[in-house]
Amino acid sequence: xxxxxxxxxxxxxxxxxxxxxxxxxxxxxxxxxxxxxxxxxxxxxxxxxxxxxxxxxxxxxxxxxxxxxxxxxxxxxxxxxxxxxxxxxxxxxxxxxxxxxxxxxxxxxxxxxxxxxxxxxxxxxxxxxxxxxxxxxxxxxxxxxxxxxxxxxxxxxxxxxxxxxxxxxxx
Amino acid sequence: xxxxxxxxxxxxxxxxxxxxxxxxxxxxxxxxxxxxxxxxxxxxxxxxxxxxxxxxxxxxxxxxxxxxxxxxxxxxxxxxxxxxxxxxxxxxxxxxxxxxxxxxxxxxxxxxxxxxxxxxxxxxxxxxxxxxxxxxxxxxxxxxxxxxxxxxxxxxxxxxxxxxxxxxxxxxxxxxxxxxxxxxxxxxxxxxxxxxxxxxx
Numbered sequence: 001x002x003x004x005x006x007x008x009x010x011x012x013x014x015x016x017x018x019x020x021x022x023x024x025x026x027x028x029x030x031x032x033x034x035x036x037x038x039x040x041x042x043x044x045x046x047x048x049x050x051x052x053x054x055x056x057x058x059x060x061x062x063x064x065x066x067x068x069x070x071x072x073x074x075x076x077x078x079x080x081x082x083x084x085x086x087x088x089x090x091x092x093x094x095x096x097x098x099x100x101x102x103x104x105x106x107x108x109x110x111x112x113x114x115x116x117x118x119x120x121x122x123x124x125x126x127x128x129x130x131x132x133x134x135x136x137x138x139x140x141x142x143x144x145x146x147x148x149x150x151x152x153x154x155x156x157x158x159x160x161x162x163x164x165x166x167x168x169x170x171x
Numbered sequence: 172x173x174x175x176x177x178x179x180x181x182x183x184x185x186x187x188x189x190x191x192x193x194x195x196x197x198x199x200x201x202x203x204x205x206x207x208x209x210x211x212x213x214x215x216x217x218x219x220x221x222x223x224x225x226x227x228x229x230x231x232x233x234x235x236x237x238x239x240x241x242x243x244x245x246x247x248x249x250x251x252x253x254x255x256x257x258x259x260x261x262x263x264x265x266x267x268x269x270x271x272x273x274x275x276x277x278x279x280x281x282x283x284x285x286x287x288x289x290x291x292x293x294x295x296x297x298x299x300x301x302x303x304x305x306x307x308x309x310x311x312x313x314x315x316x317x318x319x320x321x322x323x324x325x326x327x328x329x330x331x332x333x334x335x336x337x338x339x340x341x342x343x344x345x346x347x348x349x350x351x352x353x354x355x356x357x358x359x360x361x362x363x364x365x366x367x368x369x370x371x372x
């Protein structure tokens with residue numbers, strides 16, 4: 001190892017990632033080479049001192065900048081949840097609409113064969129849904145039905161079982 | 172990163188997600204100074220750093236719900252900050268002050284040190300020198316091009332590990348190490364010249 005090679009290995013030397021045999025070689029060079037010893041000490045002093053003097057090196061945030069920033073962030077934080085709520089409400093409304101359409105199409109026999117099959121086997125196994133859809137068929141079907149929460153949860157599960165892209169309604 | 176800091180981050184994340192009262196105050200308490208400092212060390216301009224910090228906190232508030240938690244919270248925030256600042260730098264004309272090459276160590280053809288070495292490592296241990304040294308380190312750090320500066324600030328000033336810095340910058344660990352090494356070589360050389368001049372004068 002010569003001085004140039006040593007200089008380029010110092011980062012490894014100090015972060016502990018150096019191969020132990022190479023480290024031995026480097027230590028041996030340091031022991032007999034004054035310039036490298038000085039170079040290594042001063043190299044190490046740069047990062048040691050930097051860490052130690054962090055307080056002097058870092059930029060202090062000016063009080064007026066701090067004030068403005070705090071005001072800005074608080075305002076942004078207040079505005080943002082409203083937008084999220086609006087968006088979630090919209091998504092929820094869309095979903096309710098879709099379920100209502102699906103339920104009334106199920107009762108009227110207008111479902112595509114894939115979901116109709118899923119629905120049928122579910123109703124055979126689930127007395128709650130079976131009864132509900134039976135009663136809908138008997139009373140005649142309004143164009144849109146908002147089902148009770150228990151039924152809705154089952155319909156959502158069925159919708160999610162269907163592979164993406166699969167059509168819900170008969171053409 | 173200390174265990175205590177980790178816990179603080181966890182609690183902060185939780186309360187931000189819930190929109191708990193005081194969550195934003197806590198976010199500011201823990202990160203305002205750090206974000207401003209990091210933005211300053213990349214942008215080197217107070218009003219740019221202020222605007223960047225606004226963008227960073229805006230992004231954090233917007234995206235905190237989708238934050239996956241597979242990286243540490245602070246590293247996520249730093250990453251947002253670095254990206255925001257680099258976007259701002261893009262398009263701006265960069266006036267790099269010095270070429271780092273001029274300050275790399277010089278070797279003979281045989282690979283031996285070509286110039287005499289002055290050992291100032293003992294001198295800088297004097298506390299009386301601290302303020303001046305801190306100022307000089309900051310000045311020389313500012314002279315580095317942003318490629319080296321960001322790595323040096325995250326690693327040697329902020330004290331993050333090479334792995335953490337690599338994650339934040341989206342670079343490999345060897346790339347981080349090589350930049351950090353060159354930044355330190357540059358600072359070593361500049362500090363040597365500065366301290367030597369001080370002695371001569």
